[in-house]
Amino acid sequence: MLLFPVLSRRLFIALLLLAAPMFAQPAPHPAKENFHLFLLIGQSNMAGRGTVTPDDKVPHPRVVMLNKAGEWVPAVDPMHFDKPIAGVGLGRTFGLAVAKATPGITVGLIPCAVGGSPIDTWKPGVRYDATKTHPWDDALIRAERALQAGTLKGILWHQGESDSTPELSPSYEAKLHELIARLRATLGTPNVPFIAGQMGRFADAPWNEHRVRVDQAQHDLPKKVAKTAYVSAEGLNHKGDKVHFDADAYRTLGQRYADAYLALMRAK
Structure with a gap:
């Protein structure tokens, strides 16, 4: 007489287990025009190398990412997933800040940074041997997939350390301008904001002339390329290696990126 209730309970538990992954997902996406997408590209300081804390694991219902x-x-x-050492970066804080400032939208982050990648690897068909990846091609595949669900609203760029050399720094500005034009043309978004962040300028790690030249190219973007912004990294600390920001610095940098993006939107 008890067989049926026992089977029913087992069936009920099985169905719950099957359904569990659905409950772990974020809320359903809004209409395409309200799903605001941001492409996160560059090298390791975009990917993030900060120490992860429990607070960094707390989800927000309107901030999602493409894994x-x-x-x-x-x-x-x-x-990011470019290397096993990926940690806290600027992207999550950026997304939280934009979501807070823009009620009614969902922020979709598209992480595509590749640690160590020079700007020359962000071209079609170019392989970056250090990670055995194709930074440009891989990012475009992910961006096109994301664009099926949402609308691209911004491109965040943090890169330059690998180009701060005597051989590469003189041509960096031209390559950066060309990258922006190519991204906008390829993604069909001629007016999408492009925001570049300053490399770490730490008191115990003086810059050489080549890093100064790369920084100048990024700093001058708003004067030379429409709908671009430059984010300062002044006052931020490194994690001990004189190259990568610490976790708090990444969070501050993410807020600065958000402030720059929102300022561009207000100007628009």
Whole structure:
């Protein structure tokens, strides 16, 4: 007489287990025009190398990211997957700030940074041997997938350390301008904002003339390329290696990127 109730309970538990992954996903995406997408590209300081804390794992219902498998999941750190040492970066704080300032939209972050990648590797068909990846091609595949669900609203760029050499720094500005034009043309977004962040300028790690030249190219973007912004990294600390920001610095940098983006939107 008890067989049926026992089977029913077992069936009920089985169905709950099958359904569990659905409950772990973020809320359903809004209409395409309200799903605001941001492409996160560059090298390791975009990917993030900060120490992850429990607070960095707390999801927000309106801030999601495209994971390595191409699935929309809650945006928690580490967001990037370029190297096993990926940690806290600027992207999550940026997304939280934009979501807070823009009620009614969902922020979709598309992490695509590749640690160590020079700007020359961000071209079609170019392979970056250090990570055995194609930074440009891989990013475009992910961006096109994301654009099926939402609308591209911004491109965040943090890169330059690998180009701060005597051989590469003189041509950096021309390459940066060309990258912006190519991204906008390829993605069909001629007016999408492009925001570049300053490399770490730490008191115990003086810059040489080549890093100064790369920084100047980024600093001058708003004067030379429409709908661009430059984010200062002044006053931020490194994690001990004189190259990568610490976790608090990444969070501050993310807020600065958000402030720059929102200022561009207000100007528009």
